[in-house]
Amino acid sequence: MLTGKQKRFLRSKAHHLSPIFQVGKTGVTNNMVTQIDEALEKRELIKISILQNNFDNKxxxxxxxxxxxxxxxxxxxxxxxxxxxxxxxNKEIQLP
Structure with missing residues (x-):
């Protein structure tokens, strides 16, 4: 579990990132989860965008x-x- 201070630090790191995944009308798929897991292993911090045609609860x-x-x-x-x-x-982000 992340503390408030750690979340604040990560939010500042993520501010300049662009979303690299989009969740569309098909919702979350197993393939998407696998790709996100691989991207997190490589980058540690990612943004994901939910498109307007997705009617699931964010x-x-x-x-x-x-x-x-x-x-x-x-x-x-x-x-x-x-x-x-x-x-x-490849750990790059040092949490406070």
């Missing part, structure tokens, strides 16, 4: 993605989700 989508990738939800703002997962091979 909190449920974020929880489903986080659970599938064993990641932490840093923030859900608007239709953007920020996920963090500590990399086992």
């Amino acid at each position: 909190n449920e989508v974020a929880q489903e993605l986080a659970d599938g990738a064993n990641a932490h939800i840093v923030q859900i703002i608007g239709n953007t989700i920020i996920l963090y997962k500590e990399s086992s091979n």
